[in-house]
Amino acid sequence: MKIECLRRLRGPNVYLSRPAVVARLCLEDLAGVETSDVTGFTERLLRAMPGLSEHHCAAGAPGGFVSRLRNGTYFGHVTEHVCIELSQLIGRDVSFGRTVGTGQAGAYDVITECPVDESPESRVPGELVRAAIGLVCEVHGGSVPSARVLAERLAGLAALAEREATGPSTRSIIAAARRRGIPVERFDDLSLVRLGWGHRRRLAWAAMTDRTSAVGVDIAGDKHVTRRLLDSAGIPVPAGGAAAAAAEAVQLLRELGAPVVVKPRHGRQGRDVALHLATPGEVSRAFAATGGEAVVERQLDGRDYRVLVVAGEVVAAAERIAAHVVGDGRATVAELVEQANADPRRGLGHSRALTRIVLDDAAERVLRRQGHSPGAVLADGEVVWLRDTANLSTGGTSRDVTDQVHTDVTRLCQRVAALVGLDIAGIDLRLPDIGAPLAPGDEPVTSGVIEVNAVPGLRMHLTPVHGRPRDVGDAIVRAMFPGGSDGRIPAVAVTGTNGKTTVTRLIAHLLSGSGMRAGMTTTDGVVIDGRTIQVADATGPRSAQMVLGDPHVEVAVLETARGGLLRRGLGYDWSDVGVITNITADHLGQDGLESIEDLAHVKAVVAERVRDGGTLVLNADDPWVRSLVDRPRVRADRKRLVWFGLDGTNPVLSEHLARGGAAYVLHDGWLVQATGARRTPLLRLADVPGAYGGAALHVAANTLAAIAAARALGARPESLADRLGEFDPSVENPGRGTLFRIGDVSVFVDYAHNPAALAATLRTLHRLWGAERCVAAVTLPGDRRDDLLAASAQVLADGVTRVVLYEDSDPRGRMSGEVSALVEREMRARRRQSTVVRADGYRDAVAGAVRLAAPGEVVLVIYEKWAPMRAWLAELGAVPAGGAPVVASFAGWPSTAPGATRQVARRLTGSPARG
Template sequence: MKIESLRRLRGPNVYLSRPAVVARLRLADLTGVETTDVTGFTERLLRAVPGLAEHHCAAGAPGGFVSRLRGGTYFGHVTEHVCIELSQLIGRDVSFGRTVAAGEAGTYDVIMECPVDESPESTVPGELLTAAIDLVREVHGGSGPSTGVLAERLAGLAALAEREATGPSTRAIIAAARRRGIPVERFDDLSLVRLGWGHRRRLVWAAMTDRTSAVGVDIAGDKHVTRRLLDEAGIPVAEGGAAGTVADAVRLLGELGGPVVVKPRHGRQGRDVALHLTTPDQVARAFTEVGGEAVVERQLDGRDYRVLVVAGEVVAAAERVAAHVTGDGRATVADLVARANEDPRRGTGHSRVLTRIELDETALRVLRRQGRRPTSVPADGEVLRLRDTANLSTGGTSRDVTDQVHPDVIRLCRRVAALIGLDIAGIDLRLPDVAAPVRPGAGPVTAGVIEVNAVPGLRMHLSPAHGRSRDVGDAIVRAMFPGGSDGRIPAVAITGTNGKTTVTRLIAHLLSGSGMRVGATSTDGVSIDGRTVQVADATGPRSAQMVLGDPQVEVAVLETARGGLLRRGLGYDWTDVGVVTNITADHLGQDGLASIEDLAHVKAVVAERVRDGGTLVLNADDPWVRSLADRPRVRADRKRLVWFSLDARNPVLTEHLARGGAAYVLEDGWLVQATGARRTPLMRLADVPGAYGGAALHMAGNALAAIAAARALGARPESLAERLSEFDPSVENPGRGTLFRLGDVSLFVDYGHNPAALAATLRTLHRLWGPERCVAAVTLPGDRRDDLLAASAQVLADGLTRVVLYEDADPRGRAPGEVSTLVEREMRARRPQLTAKRAVGFRSAVAEALGLAAPGEVVLAIYESWAPMRAYLAELGAAPAGGAPVPAGFVPLRSVAPGATLQVSRRLTGLPARS
């Protein structure tokens, strides 16, 4: 049994609404073997992992999985449950899992939930699954891991998960943002997090935001500059100065008098800070340990406090207590430290709310000053300090005092943060009592500010050892997103089989006319404010994140295709508008899709992830799209449902309008907005760019879907027709039904690769030129199933008499010439008298097709990649037809009498005649 591949679904997906991993598991010699085939397996497994007894499985109650084990289940399923239980044992709280067959016998996809904020690059899921496989293997072999071995492995996995997890500060900010509905995106395994989308997006790294002053950070990082700046502003700070040498440090001791503090000029987290120094030798030794420039200050009296200021307001305060142990009269200091470190809140670094106490050289020195060693046994109730500084990073604890802070201290701290120039500041003070006023006085300062921290840790406020927890993460989020903002920009997602790229470009065009900067993803790339920034198939989650993370973008238009959704999940959590153009047979046989129903299940994710109160735009003419409205997670009662249709008599449409609903429909040659009984004509189909006077009837559906989405995002109806008329298909939608002229022959270039798309294109050409005046240069992708290629071949045979076939440059797993051979065979079987030729490459195919075309005829060119095709057409001298008149004899749709029927070959379309 081994893992063949593992991929992460970073957002909502076909399995659940949270991130997940999908592992392809090959059972090898365990193929076909069930748990009941292995004597004693269930009992040994439950002894090794007792928590499995509580797993529900399909039964929906504890013990369900055990019943499956005893009734016989396959080992992929067993591995899934063991992996989930191991995940729980290391504190990684997940519960969802599913195992499904992946085609070949003994091959399964194991799907498991991931924590929502786990790094997209995390290695933990793979390591957990490997551990689960090893454990199942050992149990199958008759033994099972020893308790000690399993505990050691789990400890290693727990440590790995902890290293990759966000720290408490980042975690608190993320949690606060999620409660507000603000989108969160974590970068790799860092604590850098993006909150919000587009021009509303903000960046935060622990307790530092994208508005944190770099000058303020540098000032706070230099303790000497900080002290001088505050001193000159009249803030009470300890007297002192900078020391570059031992002699400087000793001289400062003489000037200040003891006790003094020696600390690194640029240090942090209490490292190498020495207190209670009274002799030149102590100061010299402390300076040497600093290992560079130091600050020597008079030691102030009082207790240690940390006050957190966010956006000019004090939001939390804590008294900090240095690492210490309290004796019981029996245990040694070392024993007491070990006992303190057993507290599950303590960990290494900053991953947990408290840090482990270390008996290092600093602790030993502090103990020696108290006349103690690690082997000493302190009396019952005796407190021994292990650090002079009260930093949590060196094992200290905290007590919340937020409600006790005196107004004078609040005013002081607010002023300090403003003077340093920090939006978030942790101000360290030493005061007799934080509840007492701070008054200026004559003589040396005995209480006041000892340090200012940029990027302050939040642990002491989030989980104080004593007192009330403060939601400082929420305070930071409120400062970043005032007024209750959720940080979102309007977003629309478009999916379907055909037309989604055109609809995406139309929506982007319509919205940009409203003065908004649009970010869009499509099959051909990513564009920001009308400029292409990336050329690629940009219909997956990474491209969506590129748009949503761009600070220029005010509205996002996201083409969302099957491939990215299945392989990586969605790149967003919710959208305001979802559009489903149609669902027809394509890509079946890929990514586990066996039927159109499977394809509909995938496309449904876009519909399901429209937010409550958002708008779902669906094609009323497509039965599979109509079925989406009935899915439980679509919930039409929580979303606004808008239909579009080419048939004003569509019963779904008429029923919806009778209930007062909204729809967009083609009626009497016009694109019409319908609400209840009201009809508002928007534009004649004959005037829609790319509709070729109404010949390209499918363009009406694209335009209606785009108008519906734009209206849902606030576009004004009175401006839609004008804006739509300005759409230039040859510039803004190149290669999608684009007409070129080359001498006395026309070239119609399109990207359709499935039966429905090819049929729609041929219907258009037949209405413009007639079925006998069309020639085609065609390639079809090799990753389609044979039956889909055959169906496309039959559509071509029904609509053409002359065809030149060529192969994609990328055969996608097929042998050279295999696709052309299959397509030609199916075409000849359908139409024996067909003229079919073969060519090598698209250049030869187009040239051959042009040679077959007579003056006044049209050549349909189906391409694999647009850029090289466009370059070749330019080389030939072909020019976009633009507003050139359509061929003589075409009857534009606007001239047809209202209610008249336009007959199109049913053999070609497979649709009712009135379509």
């Protein structure tokens, strides 16, 4: 058994609403083998992992998985459950798993949940799957790993998970943001997180925000500058000075008098800080440890306190207690330290509530000063200190004293944070009692501020050893997002089979006309405020995050395609508006999709992730789209449902409007907003850009969908017609029904790659030119199933009699010429009198099709990539037709615009109607 590939679904997906990892397993020799076929397998597995007996599986109760094991189940399913159990054993709290067949013999996709804040780049999911495979294979082979071996494996996995996890400070901010509904995106395996979207987004890195002053950070990072700045403002600070040489440090000892503190000028976390120094030798040695730049200060009396100030308010305070052990009359100091480190709250670094105590040289020096060594046995109740400094990073503990802080201390700390210029500051104090009023500022100072910390650690407040925990992460989030803001901008998600890109572009155009800076993702790239910033197929989660993370964007319009959804999940948690254009046969045979029902299941994710109270815009003319409202996960009753459609007599529309609902429909040649019994005409069909006077009915459907989405976000109906009139399809929607002229021949360029899209495009051409006056230069993608290619070929055979076929530059897994041969065969079988020519590439195909066309006829060009096709058309002398096709006659018009033929002809040609 081995992993064939592993992919991360970073957001909501077809399996669940949280991130997941999909591991494709090749069972190899275990293919077709069930657990009941292997004698003793179930018992051995349960001996190794007894926690599996609690797994529910499909039974919905503990023991369900054991029943499956005994009755027989495949080893991909076993690997799924072992992976989940391993995850739980290392403290990674996940419960969802699923195993599905891939259609290939012996290959299964094992899907397991991932913690929502785990880095998208985390190695943990892959290592867990590998460990699960190893264990299953070992047990299958007749072995059971010992408890010691299993513990070692788990320890390695736990250590990896801990290294990749965010620290407590960042974790508290993320948790507070999520409780407020603020979107959170973590960058790689760092503690840098983005909270919110677009122009409302904020950045946080531990207890530092994008508004934290760089000057304030630099001041706090220089202990000498901090002390001088505060002293000049009348803040009580210890007397002292900077030393660049040991002799200068000793001279300060003489001037200040013992005891003194020596600390690195630019140090942090209590490293190389020495207290209780009284002799020149001690000071010289302490100076050497600082690396050459030190601050020497008179040591203040009192207890060690840390006060946290956020946005000018004191939100927490803690007394910090240096690392120590308490004797029991039996254990040595070293043994007591080992016992203390066995506390599960202690870990390495800052990943847990407390840090492990280290018996290093610094600890031994402190012990010697107290007359002890690591091997000394302490009397029962005797307290021995292991550090002079009370930092949690050196093993210290904390006691919450927030409710005891005297108003004098509060005002002092507020002043200090403001003087240094920090939005978040940790202020270290030495005071006899934080609950007592401050003594007058007489000299010499015996208590006061000893340090100011930028990016202060929050652990001591979040999980104090004694006292009440303080949700300081929430205080930081409230300061970043005042007034209860959730940090979101309006977001529209657009999916479907055909029309997605056009609808996305139309929505962005309409909303930007309302004064909003729109960010947009489409098949062709990422656009921010009208400027393309990336040219690519940008319909996946990475591109969505590019828009949502841009600080200029005020509204996001996100084309969301099947491929990105299946392979990487959604790039966002919720949208305000979801649009589903249609669901027809395409991409079947890919990514496990075998039917339109499978495709509908994928598209439904966009409907499911419309927030409660948001708007779901659906195509009433499409049966598969209509079926989505009945899916339990869609929860249509919690959303505002808006339909659009071309058939005003559709029973779905009629019933919806009878209940007072809203819809956008085509009626008597107009795009109409309907609410209950009220009808508001918005725009004549003949005036819709790119609809060619109404010949392109699918463009009318796309426009209705876009209007519905824009209205859901507040676009005014009176401005829609003007704004739509400003939409230039040749510029803002190039390659989607774009019309050119080469001499007396029209060239109609479109991106139709499936039967439904080809049929819609050909119907448009037939209405304008007639079925006998159309030529086509066509390529179809090789990654479509043979039956879909055959269906496309049959549509072509029914729609045109002269076709030039060519191949995509990327055959997508097929042999060169294979697609063209299949299409030609199917076309000839459908219509024997068809003229079908195969060309070598798009250049020969287009040129050949133009030669086949007579004056006044049209050439339909289906392309693979827009940029090279546009360049080749320019070489051929093609010029934009400006919406006016070169026609000899009009073949007929939609029944929704009766009597409009002559008027539309005049509008398109600028002359009296012909024919």
